[in-house]
Amino acid sequence: MLDKQKCIRNIDRLVEKAKRSDVNLRPHFKTHQSHEIGRWFKERGISCCTVSSLKMAQYFSDDGWKDITVAFPVNYLEVDLINSLASKIQLNLLVSISDVLPRLLDQLENKVGIFIEIDTGYHRTGIDPSHSNELENVISDIAASPLLEFKGFLSHAGHTYKCRSKAAVEKIYFEEVEVLLDLKSKYRGKYPDLALSVGDTPSASLIDDFSEINELRAGNLVFYDLTQATIGSCDLDQIAIVMACPVVATYPDRGEVIIYGGGVHFSKDYIITESGAVSYGAVVLLNDSGWALPPTEMFVKALSQEHGTVHANAESMRNIKPGDVLGVLPVHSCLMADAMGSYVTLNGERISRLSYFIVSPE
């Protein structure tokens, strides 16, 4: 279930912030993966986006997006789809190690933009900025081909997800910007238009001024989730999606409610609650205007494939019976949304999203 108003407010806040800092907003669409939600950005003047797979790029290209960055290390094996998309739109690819371009160029047929991914401390993907030779090699490869346009440096400070305060997020963001500004000052003579692009949701939520960089790619904040609330990126009432889960059994002796909602629906990310318990989701009570926190905390303490086990105290248990429907706020909205095929708004409107499934002709 999607609270469209909350989602729109989250989008508006980001759009306003980008405007104030005069940076290009290239929102990441991997969280919602929905044509309709993409259009909510378009209606606010946003004309480019970020995705994390070529399949998503194709999906949004099909809905009229003409400038898309695939923020995932370029995968040669998908060169046919790269060629097909690059013939239709401004497609930007990510180079995250030094030796991928020669092989890509063997089969590349159309012009693409290239962002070089820089590892500013997350240590997942990206070139170590101290490896000057690697950077030089990539930039020479780009310069040598008429099919490649150097767009700039991109980083994802995913280590902000481990932060638990604004100060900690700021520290990482300022380190990231320092690394990127150094690179810019080194290469801007030759490439005056090169852009610096950053992307994590904690920074996008907690930093006010982005004027030193050129592009913001945050995505999770359309929905937010318990992970972001734990970091401090949002309040619980900014979380815009909830899973509606039927109650199928209650065990008052154990203080447990069993819901139809399991690992296949939520995926299995968890947070540690303030009392030290593992939580796969926070229970909310559904009402006419959406949902509200219950008087006493209830949370999903265990997940099987289809079962969820909710921890509840005696007081809460008294009002819950099989046939009721509880809401569950997600720990990780990207994975929960990905496990579902579509959204339903509070008005009952169905909003579709990209299906990963190959629907067989059977």
Place this chain on the structure above:
Amino acid sequence: MLDKQKCIRNIDRLVEKAKRSDVNLRPHFKTHQSHEIGRWFKERGISCCTVSSLKMAQYFSDDGWKDITVAFPVNYLEVDLINSLASKIQLNLLVSISDVLPRLLDQLENKVGIFIEIDTGYHRTGIDPSHSNELENVISDIAASPLLEFKGFLSHAGHTYKCRSKAAVEKIYFEEVEVLLDLKSKYRGKYPDLALSVGDTPSASLIDDFSEINELRAGNLVFYDLTQATIGSCDLDQIAIVMACPVVATYPDRGEVIIYGGGVHFSKDYIITESGAVSYGAVVLLNDSGWALPPTEMFVKALSQEHGTVHANAESMRNIKPGDVLGVLPVHSCLMADAMGSYVTLNGERISRLSYFIVSPE
């Protein structure tokens, strides 16, 4: 990717074991959720199955299965689908608490079988066998309605998943059987045909003689996975599915390979390896006859939405480059298979499975 031969061998082993013990095999189809794999059981004389949702029951009913147990606490909210299925097939439902039948009966239109779920120690769902009044209430409710047929007692000893030896699994299985036999001896006078149904894969793999019970419902063992290998239910070479993941970046300095394969593909269950590391999957090398373990262990140490980070030593790293495809054995095959839309056999044959997605008309 599915190794059909391994899968068929897993099925054959289970079918033979059930025959030897003269118990009814009602395999759980929630793991594979595939018409075609279901038919491999049918070809071996199996005529009934277990599922964990009414949607799965409908899917297998569509392929000619006429006797299906939904091993999930009955959900009133789906009474329309219950009525529709019960008009076509022998549909068995699960009662896991004492007060659900009266409300179901308000709207039930066709005959269904009822299994009473007994909690033999897993403490997820099921009636506590020491709560005689609750049991009596359910059995009276069943007896009072011409639409309900009492089929027997069912349990799922999911706590065997925490075992790490055959002896530990046996202990749980024997406790489970003792509880169920007590109930049978109490009620068999009035219900001479009542069946005892058990279901977990560790027991189905490690116990040889099931002659004391009447029905076996195991499901995960069609594919097995690293969790089952850790318990001791299977060897690594009995695992029948693997995810094929393109390599997109290598970082020799860090001993890490980045693959296209993340939380949306694997879900996020993990095991702890022998060396104490968190593993979201074990890397295997794909070859002409399927796959094989590499000379040195490699495993998925971290998952983002679409990225997987593989831990590899210098020796292994030397032979891996972007554009290669690595295999990853799943930690939990049910969740990984659920995240994918279909299987591809080693011969390239596509095998479809139930799609959870509501494919919109957009």
